[in-house]
Amino acid sequence: MDNTENRQNDENNDIKRTGSKAPFRKGRGLTRRQFLSYALGGTGAFMAMTIFTPLVAFAVDPLRRLGGKGSLSATTWRVSDFNEQLPTHVTYTEHIDDAWNSHDIPNDVYVIIYQNKLMIMSHVCTHLGCHVNGSYKDAAHKISAPPQYDGGLYWFHCPCHGSLYNIYGVNSPTSPAPDPLSIYTYEIVNGYVHVGPDIKRTDATWDVNPNPTIT
Ligand code: FES
Numbered sequence: 736m737d738n739t740e741n742r743q744n745d746e747n748n749d750i751k752r753t754g755s756k757a758p759f760r761k762g763r764g765l766t767r768r769q770f771l772s773y774a775l776g777g778t779g780a781f782m783a784m785t786i787f788t789p790l791v792a793f794a795v796d797p798l799r800r801l802g803g804k805g806s807l808s809a810t811t812w813r814v815s816d817f818n819e820q821l822p823t824h825v826t827y828t829e830h831i832d833d834a835w836n837s838h839d840i841p842n843d844v845y846v847i848i849y850q851n852k853l854m855i856m857s858h859v860c861t862h863l864g865c866h867v868n869g870s871y872k873d874a875a876h877k878i879s880a881p882p883q884y885d886g887g888l889y890w891f892h893c894p895c896h897g898s899l900y901n902i903y904g905v906n907s908p909t910s911p912a913p914d915p916l917s918i919y920t921y922e923i924v925n926g927y928v929h930v931g932p933d934i935k936r937t938d939a940t941w942d943v944n945p946n947p948t949i950t
Pocket residue numbers: 860861862863864865893894895896897898911912
């Protein structure tokens with residue numbers, strides 16, 4: 736009797752004994768118990784993967800962003816828009832990647848050239864965060880003028896508690912502001928300035944500028 740006849744006999748015996756054909760027989764393939772274990776295990780693994788994969792990606796996303804260079808915001812400025820004599824007031828849309836959130840907000844900064852680099856200064860007073868003003872000959876259009884505060888020594892003035900800063904954003908010794916204005920990182924891309932995150936400065940590090948030279 737060959738294998739085919741043996742298998743047919745086994746199936747006939749199954750039908751006589753149970754009234755139906757047994758799909759699996761011990762020793763020749765999967766038992767019912769094994770089949771159910773594999774089926775349930777596979778279904779469970781698939782459901783777990785469906786649920787946890789998005790959660791893991793969601794949790795790891797901020798780490799991926801922190802590991803990058805930080806987001807850069809494109810502007811319409813060219814290096815030729817700025818000079819070494821006085822800060823120039825300019826605006827742009829800042830793109831912020833903040834952990835799980837990305838959003839755009841309007842921002843304005845003051846830019847001067849120092850030691851062949853742009854010094855892009857924050858408008859945020861380092862005392863309590865008010866918006867500092869510059870020295871203007873046309874305040875409505877923010878057209879720069881020579882320093883006009885404290886006998887021409889300081890260019891920036893904070894309207895909240897009177898802090899003064901020079902043209903490089905360095906605070907006066909008598910100001911309540913404890914530090915110079917922060918500066919922003921930047922890159923020049925196809926001739927346009929792209930602005931990155933800001934960097935805190937101290938009176939000892941006010942001239943430390945990690946940005947690329949502009950020529
Ligand atoms: S917030 Fe600018 S001096 Fe106080």
